[in-house]
Amino acid sequence: METDKKIILRAENLIKYYYEPVKFQALKSISFKVYEGEFLSVVGKSGCGKTTMMYILSTMDTDYEGELFISDEKVTGKKSDYLADIRNKHIGFVFQFHYLLPEFSCLKNVMIPALKLNKYSYEETEQRAYEKLDLLGIKDQALKQASKISGGQQQRVAIARALINDPKIIMCDEPTGNLDSKNTDIVVDIFSQLAKDYGQTIIAVTHDKDFAVRSSRTMEMKDGEILSHGW
Amino acid sequence: MKFKVNTDIALTHLLTRKRQTLIASLGVTVGIGIFIFMISLVVGFNKDSDESIFKSVPHLRIYHEDEVCKPLISEKISGYMPVIVNPKISNLSNNLINPDKLISDLKHQPDVVNVTQQVSVNIFYNNGKSQINGITSGVNIVEANAMFDIESVMLAGDIRDLLTTPNGIIIGVGIADKLNIQINDYMSVISSIGVGKVLKVVGIFKTSNSSVDDTKSYINLAVAQQLLKQSSSYVTDIYVNIIDPNKAPNYSAKFSALTGYKAEDWQAANESTMAKKQTRKVMFGSISFAILLVAAFGIYNIINMTIKEKMNDIAILKATGFSGKDVMNIFIKETLIMGVIGTVLGLLVATVLIHFLSKVYIGGDVGFFPIDYEKNVYVAGAIIGMVITIAAGYIPAKNAAKVDPIEIFKK
Ligand SMILES: Nc1ncnc2c1ncn2[C@@H]1O[C@H](COP(=O)(O)OP(=O)(O)OP(=O)(O)O)[C@@H](O)[C@H]1O
Numbered sequence: 082m083e084t085d086k087k088i089i090l091r092a093e094n095l096i097k098y099y100y101e102p103v104k105f106q107a108l109k110s111i112s113f114k115v116y117e118g119e120f121l122s123v124v125g126k127s128g129c130g131k132t133t134m135m136y137i138l139s140t141m142d143t144d145y146e147g148e149l150f151i152s153d154e155k156v157t158g159k160k161s162d163y164l165a166d167i168r169n170k171h172i173g174f175v176f177q178f179h180y181l182l183p184e185f186s187c188l189k190n191v192m193i194p195a196l197k198l199n200k201y202s203y204e205e206t207e208q209r210a211y212e213k214l215d216l217l218g219i220k221d222q223a224l225k226q227a228s229k230i231s232g233g234q235q236q237r238v239a240i241a242r243a244l245i246n247d248p249k250i251i252m253c254d255e256p257t258g259n260l261d262s263k264n265t266d267i268v269v270d271i272f273s274q275l276a277k278d279y280g281q282t283i284i285a286v287t288h289d290k291d292f293a294v295r296s297s298r299t300m301e302m303k304d305g306e307i308l309s310h311g312w
Numbered sequence: 313m314k315f316k317v318n319t320d321i322a323l324t325h326l327l328t329r330k331r332q333t334l335i336a337s338l339g340v341t342v343g344i345g346i347f348i349f350m351i352s353l354v355v356g357f358n359k360d361s362d363e364s365i366f367k368s369v370p371h372l373r374i375y376h377e378d379e380v381c382k383p384l385i386s387e388k389i390s391g392y393m394p395v396i397v398n399p400k401i402s403n404l405s406n407n408l409i410n411p412d413k414l415i416s417d418l419k420h421q422p423d424v425v426n427v428t429q430q431v432s433v434n435i436f437y438n439n440g441k442s443q444i445n446g447i448t449s450g451v452n453i454v455e456a457n458a459m460f461d462i463e464s465v466m467l468a469g470d471i472r473d474l475l476t477t478p479n480g481i482i483i484g485v486g487i488a489d490k491l492n493i494q495i496n497d498y499m500s501v502i503s504s505i506g507v508g509k510v511l512k513v514v515g516i517f518k519t520s521n522s523s524v525d526d527t528k529s530y531i532n533l534a535v536a537q538q539l540l541k542q543s544s545s546y547v548t549d550i551y552v553n554i555i556d557p558n559k560a561p562n563y564s565a566k567f568s569a570l571t572g573y574k575a576e577d578w579q580a581a582n583e584s585t586m587a588k589k590q591t592r593k594v595m596f597g598s599i600s601f602a603i604l605l606v607a608a609f610g611i612y613n614i615i616n617m618t619i620k621e622k623m624n625d626i627a628i629l630k631a632t633g634f635s636g637k638d639v640m641n642i643f644i645k646e647t648l649i650m651g652v653i654g655t656v657l658g659l660l661v662a663t664v665l666i667h668f669l670s671k672v673y674i675g676g677d678v679g680f681f682p683i684d685y686e687k688n689v690y691v692a693g694a695i696i697g698m699v700i701t702i703a704a705g706y707i708p709a710k711n712a713a714k715v716d717p718i719e720i721f722k723k
């Protein structure tokens with residue numbers, strides 16, 4: 082265990098119930114830590130609660146028991162606008178089903194979180210968005226409308242968007258679900274590099290064995306519990 | 313700068329749904345256009361009717377009110393009550409005492425623009441055997457003209473001829489027609505107390521208001537005093553015009569106290585006209601308000617629909633760090649833009665409607681349709697248009713701000 086490293090995310094006894102259609106406990110007291118610069122993959126059977134957990138970690142889902150800390154700050158119980166700000170600055174998120182704004186160009190989709198952050202000028206932001214798209218091999222699609230590109234391309238745009246604000250944590254729910262092995266390799270390479278060179282933390286849910294093997298640690302879940310932390 | 317990205321998003325939403333944007337905007341356009349048009353109609357109408365009133369009625373009239381005889385002993389003596397059986401209007405003369413002082417006092421009052429004195433005489437106009445009755449006003453024609461703009465309704469002759477012709481008279485066109493009198497003819501008049509005079513017609517006027525044209529005439533003050541066998545200090549009425557005729561009621565009490573006589577504002581003197589005016593206002597006001605309401609509902613509907621369709625977008629924006637406030641800002645901006653487009657077009661539509669209607673010839677004492685571009689109405693219309701759109705967009709935008717991204721993503 083790398084004890085000298087800083088803890089970037091800590092979950093304490095996360096419990097999540099769904100009430101529709103019947104009361105169902107999706108997470109059963111989950112506790113774990115993630116260190117800065119880790120490339121953590123999360124695996125487990127379909128329906129074991131990975132997406133449920135990711136939504137809580139992303140601060141979007143606030144309806145849970147237990148506590149969540151990001152960079153030592155307790156985010157459980159914070160106001161929604163404050164959490165939105167944290168997401169904007171510190172968390173990049175890639176959804177399981179790549180959600181893009183369909184009416185905007187791919188470039189705009191990538192730029193929007195950065196324009197919201199308002200750290201760089203419009204031109205710089207555009208420049209940076211192009212760089213991220215280039216990194217993922219879809220620079221040529223930049224000006225196409227997001228609804229008019231392929232699923233795999235959309236997924237990569239979503240990854241580019243997650244990277245644009247240089248977040249401390251990048252959370253992905255099956256980021257390579259629609260990608261061929263070549264593009265999966267590219268994404269894995271990018272993640273490894275971001276973790277190693279820039280100290281960014283990646284938490285990625287995956288069903289892809291190769292992807293999991295190439296991460297720095299693999300956490301396994303089963304029926305709403307953690308089977309192994311992968312230390 | 314902070315909300316620039318919100319503007320960007322709002323514009324993209326509007327531009328990718330041009331048709332809905334246009335329809336919502338046109339709702340406002342129709343609402344505002346008709347609102348401004350209708351209100352301008354009322355204002356134009358009222359202005360016209362005021363103007364025709366002010367051709368013969370001053371803003372305030374000061375006169376000696378008729379009094380019913382009262383017992384001299386006013387207090388009650390125990391057991392007795394002073395009573396006059398069958399009291400009559402007192403026979404005292406109607407003149408205002410020391411009119412010159414009253415006039416100079418009134419002229420020094422703030423907001424007073426015009427003061428003129430006159431003697432009204434009930435008379436018969438004669439030409440040969442034919443005779444019609446009417447009222448003549450003994451005036452200083454220059455002062456009276458300053459107040460009633462008699463010059464503007466002159467059909468023949470010049471009002472200044474009355475100054476050079478002491479026994480001159482300016483008559484309404486109805487009198488001239490009925491008595492078959494032309495300009496420079498002589499006619500005889502007899503006052504209600506039987507004094508007769510032969511006067512030279514120096515002018516004929518036409519107000520297009522037949523009740524005035526058939527009865528009214530202007531003569532010199534001195535002639536009117538002679539017709540009543542009164543001295544040169546005899547004055548029955550003092551007319552006062554102030555800056556804003558609509559404020560006349562505020563001055564009546566003040567001028568009454570100042571002069572000691574009754575000061576009647578034109579609104580009180582023309583109650584039925586005022587009531588008609590009020591009715592018009594309420595009627596047209598409620599119709600246009602109803603139309604505005606429909607327009608507002610249209611906007612509300614479209615914004616609501618937009619938001620329903622954009623739930624996914626809202627969830628994504630929130631997931632990537634946009635706050636509820638930002639989301640609200642985006643949709644308020646969309647409403648605002650539609651409101652501005654709709655309002656601007658509405659102003660144009662109103663202008664076109666007013667333009668065409670003002671070219672419609674009605675005839676009579678109205679002439680062209682009395683409608684005009686009223687700056688205040690335009691400003692009011694624009695403000696109401698924007699307020700209504702913002703109000704209609706506010707509720708759905710507020711709901712959009714509350715959208716929980718998780719609920720959307722899990723669907
Ligand atoms: N909105 C919901 N309402 C009720 N139950 C839900 C809801 N979302 C998920 N569940 C249930 O919670 C459990 C965990 O779901 P979750 O989506 O977290 O699984 P997952 O591990 O992400 O699966 P997959 O690998 O297929 O994406 C499942 O049994 C699922 O049926």
Ligand SMILES: [Mg+2]
Nearest residue numbers: 131132177254
């Ligand atoms: Mg899932």
